[in-house]
Amino acid sequence: MVEVPLGDRGWQKLGPDPAIRAWADAARAVALQTLAHSAEPWRCGGTWFVGVDALPNAADGSIGGTPFPWQALPLTPEPLRQAQLSVIRPGYPQPSLEETPAAFAYRRDRDAAHLDGLLPIGPTKARMVKEPHAWILGLPLNDTKASPLVLWEGSHRILRTALRKALTPHPPETWGDIDITEAYQAARREVFATCRRIELPAKPGEATLLHRLTLHGVAPWRPHDTAPPEGRMIAYFRPQLPTVEAWLTNP
Template sequence: MVGQGWQKLGPHPAIAAWAAAARTAALQHLATTDETWRCGGTWFVGVDALPNGTDGSIGGIPFPWDALPLAPEPLHRAQLSIIRPGYPQPSPEETPAAFAFRRDRDAAHLDGLLPIGPEKRRMVKEPHAWILGLPLNEATASPLTVWEGSHEILRAALLKALAPHPPESWGDIDITPEYQQARREIFATCRRIELPAKPGEATLLHRLTLHGVAAWKPGNAAPPEGRMIAYLRPQMPTVHQWLTAP
């Protein structure tokens, strides 16, 4: 994974068993939640939506650590990301420019950067250790997209931006211009690839990989609930470790 910034895993029966239990929990959540869908009703964000335990187990099914190249650690409740036909659509919460970026550039982003303040300046507030996507149903629509090798471009750019500051303050430094410039370089130099996956498979991303979600294309297919993927992103202790660890 280190060279390209992503790795496909499986299929494996332990991953499939967890995905089946998570899909049951996801459908139950959808039937009772009052969370508003974004992007004109085509994207369910679902942060912390799944009721897995800190050991990752859900519905009595253990998390498939043995099928993954990851050391077990405490987990947060998984995100339930669902895409429905027509994604993305314009919505009041996005400017026309933001919508165009979502449509044309997959809303490409680096996890862990949050928009802070009225001007939405980017700061590293959630330094994740890794990003794991676990498909919950069979779908060909709106796969995860990644830019191969982008993690090293982002690492270099953000380290250069933060180097003049004490490491303990790195989470409070505005890195917006450096991030935007690195993203432009990535679009110009890195290969964009789509990573569709099925239940029983998983997609592991390096924490610094630029990634997004492809638009729903004509001919794409998914069950009535839409394309469902569970995401897990445990956090690292410090931003310094987030940027300097392998």
């Protein structure tokens, strides 16, 4: 597992590159079929298809006979899970039964900003690091600026410091079972107060690479936004590191 140096910003935009574009075109054709036949319910009032593990790419990342564009990325080839197929429709987000009014307001006003890998555990929904990702790679499958990826530049450094402070008193082998909710929420407030919010739209043939500790989310669909009939569609890959210790201490 290679570490990707992303410096102080915590993100990088790649391309355009013909190999990335070829993969995106092949993936879009498969993704449209996936959407047409999926029984997964759309969330946020029918405006978000979450699509975890929904894109049927092979373990080498290839899809529809088109190879994954490793040569165009600052990444070392490794086995990949099936990608998340994240699709946003006009009107995102809408209130829904699965979210409290406060959660909906956070999604609408703060782009549902989150740190990947933290899951809500138990009746109190305590945040714990259950999926220690190595990096986050987004590959747009169609051409639109609607509801782009949003990130807070440099947030990975604030979150690393806060979570390391919260977890260091515990044995590293237990870090995935420690409630870090308070430390995470405090760090997130600091990020909102001190880090620059950036919208990062991208086209097929381009890619976005995020440091695994970068706070990010999705911008609401604005009234003037337009997209192809299927909505805004992005494939995301997040390979996992072997331990939470590696997730927190590696560069």
